[in-house]
Every structure is written in C-alpha cells, then in structure tokens.
Amino acid sequence: MLLRSLDALAVARGDDVPDAVTIDGRVLSRSDLVGAAGALARRIAGARCVAVLAEPTAATVVAIVGCLFAGVTVVPVPPDSGPAELNHILTDSGAQAWLGKAPEGSTLPVVPVRVNARDWHGHPEPHPSSTAFVLYTSGTTGAPKGVLLSRRAIAAGLDALARAWEWTSKDTLVHGLPLFHVHGLILGLLGPLRVGSRLVHTGKPTPAAYAEAHGTLYFGVPTVWSRIVEDEDAAKALSGARLLVSGSAPLPVPVFEKLATLTGLTPIERYGMSETMITLSTRADGERRPGWVGLPVEGVETRLVAEDGTPVPHDGESIGGLQVRGPMLFDGYLNRPDATAESWTEDGWFVTGDVAAIDAGGFHRIVGRASTDLIKSGGYRIGAGEVETSLLGHPSVREVAVVGLPDDDLGQKIVAFVVGADADPDQLIAHVAGELSVHKRPREVRLVESLPRNAMGKVQKKLLGE
Template identity: 55%
Template structure:
C-alpha cells in the first residue's frame, strides 16, 4: 500500500505539527517518528497514552510507520475500563510523554517515553511494507450498552476517508487546521491529526479549547477549524463580545462541526455574526466518515450533507425494507457500505456479525430522513432518540432543535417514556436561560407544536441546571434521571 503520509517521504521545513509553542517540521517529524518506529517495529500492538500533546501525534505516526496497530487510550478512563481495554487488546508496550504518570493498569507494561525532539545523526529505516487491510488503529467505542468494543480500523479506511474528505472539502497542503479535540477518537486523531499530515498541510492544536486561541490562530493564517457542538455553542455565545473572534471566523475557509448535531440556532448566530456557515459531517468509530456537506455545496443547517465519494448509504424500515422516497419525513435507520468501514470488533465475532446485514451493510443505529436532493438529516439514535408515540415515529433531534429556538431555553434534550395511551410520550429535559423564570411546560409544548406538529409536542418537561455530557460534548441521555 502507498504511504499514508507522502510528505514524510520527501521531508521539508514546512511545519507539520504545532502544539502551543512546540512544533515539528515534516523533516523533524520524519526523523523523530522514524526513530521511534525503529524501536517498536514488530511490537504487535502498542498502547498510546493519548493526551492532547505533541508526543501523542508522534507516537501514532511512529506506529503507523512501523506497521503496528496503535490503541489510543483516553487519559480520563477509569481503572476498570482501562483494565478491560488492556486485557482485550493485549498491547506489548505503552507509549507516553516523558513525565506522564500512568495509572495502575498500565504500570506492568513496558513503557517507552516518546521523544518530541529530533534525534541526532543517523537516518531512520524506511517504512516496512504494509497492506491495505493491515490494522492501523484499534479504537474503543463508548460502551453505552456494555464494555467498550475495540473497532479494528485498517489502513485502507483511513486513506479512503481522508481522501474522500479532501474531495468534499477541497482540502490541500496549503490548509492549516486548528482544533482542540481529544486525541483518543477518530474525530480528533484521524481527521484532526492524520488528515493534515496526509495532505501535507499543518495542524495547530490548542491543547485546551478557548475562543481566544481560536481567534489567534485563525487571525494568524489558519484556514480551517474542527470542533464539536459544545465548542461552537461557546463560540456563538462569545461573538457579540469578542469582535476579533467574529473577524477570525470570517477569514476561515472552512468551519466544520461533528460528533453530534449542531443546533440550528447556533448555525444562525454564527452565520449572522461572521458571514460564514458551519458545515457538518457524519461518521462514527466503525465507519470513519460517511457523509458531509461539501465545500462547494449548500451548507444547509440541520443536515450532514450527502454521502462521501465511495460511500453507499441507505435508509431502512424496521421490517428490513429500504426506504426509496426522499420526502424529508420518512424516518429510517442509516446503513452504510464502502471502503471506509472497519474490519470488525476485536475478539468479538458475534458483535461483528450482528453489526452487518447479510448483504454487507453496516447497521449504524442512527435514524435519519433524506431530503429530495439526497441531503441526510439525522434525527437521533435508534436506541435512545426514536420515539414511537400515537402511531408516529418521531426523532428526538428535531424537537430538541425546536426547543432551542425558544429564547427561554439554553439547553435541551428529548427522550421517550412509556405511556399507556400513546405507547411513548415525549419528555423534554430543559436547562432554562433564566433559572428563576423558566418557560412553562405549556408554553414549550405550544412552541414545539407551532413549529413542527401537535403530535411532536413534549407531554412532560423536567428542568435541570445542566445536561450530562461526555468528553465530546454529546448528551448522555441514559444518565438523565427519570425517577
């Protein structure tokens, strides 16, 4: 298989990675990653203590150059979860930044401290010959329905996804990406670090998200910003008081949001202040990226665009029949097929078999509708966001967007709960903009009914001080207290 990072084969003085005031050029990255690759060649699998630091990027690039599979570890994982991941993936060693204190489950592993300074003298050995189906990463899922499963991501999936995004986003080596995402999942690591390196461009990682850092880098020549809805929500809130931020976002070539739906009202606030539209894409650990709004297409708020080159996508009814009409209303489960898919769950042939249909389509568990022109609108997860009420199939996402359009609502989540008459009733979980004077349940129900349809109005409203969220900003609906 051709190299994943052609720019490392002809190293230059162009900056490849920048984390704060630390950086590596392509020549320096090639040297330091090549030296580490020599040390870990033949190691089987290696764990990577994936802090938001230069060493994490170097470690993963080195593993890919050595032809060994990297297992990124979330530094915030508890000891029980780490123990499960380690016993499941059986890495032979762990790569970490010098000085990082590792938790107990990792202390029995051989440790190699990752140097982020180029070694003196010598030329690293060339990258070994590797195949397109060879494992590149083993990324563990969130484990919402049991212990996390290790998705085995082959080199083929990384290359095809990043090349498809280059086509959709007109992404080139002239682009400079800014992001502050964690580096233990596909959004922050594959798109945010490996993406720029495959294009021969640059990435500036902020370490920790802040609107000042975003403004500084975009005003300093960066062209793209990757973020999650929580980040863009904070940006939208700050725009009125930070004129430099609005100016910086206006200069960006591309603003991309992912990992969860970006509320329509945040889209509108950002566009009104900057003249730029945020585009959304849709992917998951097992599939990398499936769809995106194209840079040369319509940035339609509330959609995740169209299937990427090489990706097949269909919506399926519960009885297994395909939905053939694109009417913006009919809800079905997204199934995908293409070279972007993982090869299976590590040590879980049962789960792998259950994840695919007999004709080779991956069951995503995400529910969506399609517009007449093929744009995909995700309405939620099948397990938590599809509500069957009064004979209707209702996606929680559209109700959440409607609630967020109410000036008295700061955050909102929607779930279903059993109802003897309706089957399920719609329940809203609301963080009010003014806790001392929240909008009434009747007011919110009327607000939703007027924007969507009467059968989509919430029947119950709970008021919270904050919604439970994970590291990526996704609302953890299973953690909502329904007592």
C-alpha cells in the same frame, strides 16, 4: 503511503515545513516528525500492539506517527479513563506496552517517547490491509468495543473528505479535540499529515484559542461552536477562514445560523462514527442546510430501511434505519465476532443504528440513535431531534435533550430536559405544539442545570433516561 507529507526522502530533499504541527507549546517541522518517529519506529519494530495515553502533546503525536511508520497497531486511550474502563481496554486489546506516559497503577512496561531523538533510516510501508488503530467506542450499550481500522480505510476516508472539502496543503487546520476518537485523531491529526496542511492543536477548544490561531479550516463539536457564538469577538475573528466544520453531534439550528451571521461562513456539517469514519458531508462548493449533513462522500452508498425491512422513500420526511457501505468502513470489532456479524446485513451493508431521512436530492438528515432518539408515542414515530430543534428556537432555552420515557398509556412519553434560567415548562410545551404537530409536543419539561456529555460533547441520553 498513508502519511504522504512525511515521506523521508522528500523531506530530506527539502520538502520540509517548519511548523507542520503546533501542539502543547511545541512546534514540530516535518523533519522533526520524521526523525523522532523514525527513531521510535526502530525501537518498537516487531511489536504487535501498544497503548498511547492520548493527551494533546508532541509526544503523543510522535508516538502515533512512530507506530504508523513501524506498522504497529495503536490503541489510543482516553486520559480520563477510569480504572474499570482502562483495565478493559488494555485486557481486550492485548496491548504489550505503553508508549510515553502511562497512568498510575498500570503494570504494563513503558517505552519512552523522545521528541528530540532522530533516526533517518527509511521504513517500508506496511500493507494497506494492516490494522492501524483499535478505537474503543463509548460503551453506551455495554463494555466499550474495539473498532478495527485499517490503513486502507483511513486513506480512503481522508481522501474522500479532502475532495469534499477542497482540503489542500495550503490549509492550516485548527482544533482542540481529543486525540482518541475519529474526529480529533484520524481527521484532525492524520488528515493534515496525509494532505500536507499545517495543524494547530489548541489544547482546549476555547473561543480565544480558536480566534488566535488564524487558521483556514476549523474543526469543532457543537459545544465548541455554541461557546464561540456567545463570544462575538472570537466568532468574528474566524471570518478569514475558509471552512468551519461541525461534527460528532447535531449542530443546533440557532447556533448554525448565528455562526453564519457572525463569521459570514456557513458551517459544514458531516456525519460519521468510529466504525465508518465520515460517510456524509455537505461540500465546500455545495449547499449547506441547517439540520442536514449533506450527501455521501466519494465511494459511499446509503439506504434507509423500515423496521420490516422495506425501503423508506426519499421524501425528506419519512425516517428509517440508516445503512451504509464504502471503502472507509472498519474491519469488525476486536474479539467480538457476534457483534460484528450483527452489525452487517446479509447483502453487505453496515447497520449504523441511526435513524435518518433523505430528500429527493439525496441530502441526509440524521434524526439520532434508534435506541434513544426514535420515540414511539401514541402510535406515532417521532424524531427527538425535530423536537429539540423547535425548543432551541425558544429564547429561554440554552441546551436541550429530548428522550422517550416509558408511559403506560402512550408507550413512551416525550420528555424534554432543558437548560435555561428563565424557561417556563408550560410555555415550552405550547411553543412546540404551535410549531410542530401536536402529538410531537413534550408531555413533560424538566429544568436541569446541565446535560451529561461525553468527551466529544455528545449528550449521554441513557443517563437522562435513568
């Protein structure tokens, strides 16, 4: 059973939790969820695919659980989707209706979601191979692609994380992440409903909201943790937690270190993507090293491949294309057989598109996307992340993004976009040259007021390049 904590028979026998999910001012017990989702499942039985406007509300939770009960594929739609993106998602997915709230202008029929409805009839568990979600990618290289995630893959991914993080029903997970990506939706909502832990969704991931939640397990993206360490009282309030988990983008080393100092907790870092869920993580009982995302979770294998297809040595410095395989990987891109085929090697490895290094002990360090974070300058291959880490160590730098821009002489020149009121470009260039090899120094530093980010806090480097 995918959502093990919501077994209707067990709940009926008294295995209830009065505050299983707290979201948007509502507190839902397990029996609330089973009853409301059960009522919805009866009404949508037989549907193939529906869209859910994934706002952080109780209705969204009931809609998603109801679909999982009924075996109906869910398309979570970002609430801030523009007209073109929205039209693409609905057309490409073939969604038949909206569950709950619909955006203005949509012509799809709407099926109301009644949080207070109750139906206790049981529903047969759908086949593990059935598609639970179509998650759309951010579309940085074209129209967003629909990632097909099966129930089997989700279960495998969550169970591997539960073992790596020693995540149990005794935990209370706190986060304020969007419910339309792997991080907030699969890990952050389905995780508690499978493991049996409580969930407190804070709506927005503010330092004050995290401090007031009194959780044992916290999820955040680097932007969230950066704001928390700037609010020392909020950070210290998290010291009673068990684990602080950061993902969706690299956690800057200075934030990692300050978070550990203020809370007494060394952050967990992990790596994954929509297509793979989480494949790498540091462990609850293992080493946690700033800038590194740890070891493969249970069932996952990884390898590094050079551009010519040869293996890359595991020396902690040599970088190559990261490929993975494991039971939590996706089933392909919806309506995109060519893109699906291009993402897999002939011998069955998924090509992540990310560049990484692996040390002799199997620890992984993600350099970034091959398309934007691997800079080829003057005959050298340089990871943007290494330069960013050096710059973030300078006291005048609050945020930074490093990209390679076309250059007639070097091929690509290293350009750093820096947020920092007192930053001096020449000093920053000298700072990097003094810490790293001289060829890794930025040839240009551009001071900006902010960096473009998507809903998950990832810097959109392609916009900087443009």
